[in-house]
Amino acid sequence: MNFQHINCQELSERLTKEECQLVDIRDPQSFGLGRIPGSIHLSDRNLDEFLLEADPDQTTIVVCYHGNSSQQAAAFLAQKDFTDIYSLDGGMEEWRALFPQQVEHS
Numbered sequence: 542m543n544f545q546h547i548n549c550q551e552l553s554e555r556l557t558k559e560e561c562q563l564v565d566i567r568d569p570q571s572f573g574l575g576r577i578p579g580s581i582h583l584s585d586r587n588l589d590e591f592l593l594e595a596d597p598d599q600t601t602i603v604v605c606y607h608g609n610s611s612q613q614a615a616a617f618l619a620q621k622d623f624t625d626i627y628s629l630d631g632g633m634e635e636w637r638a639l640f641p642q643q644v645e646h647s
Contacts, residue, residue, distance in 0.1 A: 544603075544615035547627040549636045552577075552602060553643070562601040564591070566614050567633060573647040577604060577636060580645075583614070592621055600625045608632040 547555070555561060563580040565572050572582045583591055583603075595601070601623050605611040608630045615628040629636070637644055 544612070544619045544626040544628055546630050547602060548630045549639050552627075552629060552636075553640060555600070559600060562595060562599050563604060564601060564614075565604045565633070566610060567604070567606055571606070571633070575637060575644040575646055576633070578643060578645040580604060595623075597621070597623045598625065600627070602627045602629055604629045604633055604636070606632045607634055 552561075561579075563577050564583040565576050565580040566583050569582060569584070572580075576582075581591070601615075601618060603611040603615045603618065603626070605614070608628060609632075611628040611632060615626050619626050
């Protein structure tokens, strides 16, 4: 099983219909300055805990800066038996540009 791509518009629509696991792999400072509401910060420090606690069958969206690094992370999670995994095309930068009112800050 591999990952799929989702764009910001599709994600916005999906979030109104279903609960998704949003994992943000950007650095902690960027995560604190703005993220999609409900996102969790995923890093090497909490990866093992996430793999133990997350539901691998729930829709999972990986978010990075521009949609590049998230593809590698999504592929990794797909290898860990996540069945409905997506990489957000355009990443947080595009999300922030399209949906500035849907950005959560620390």
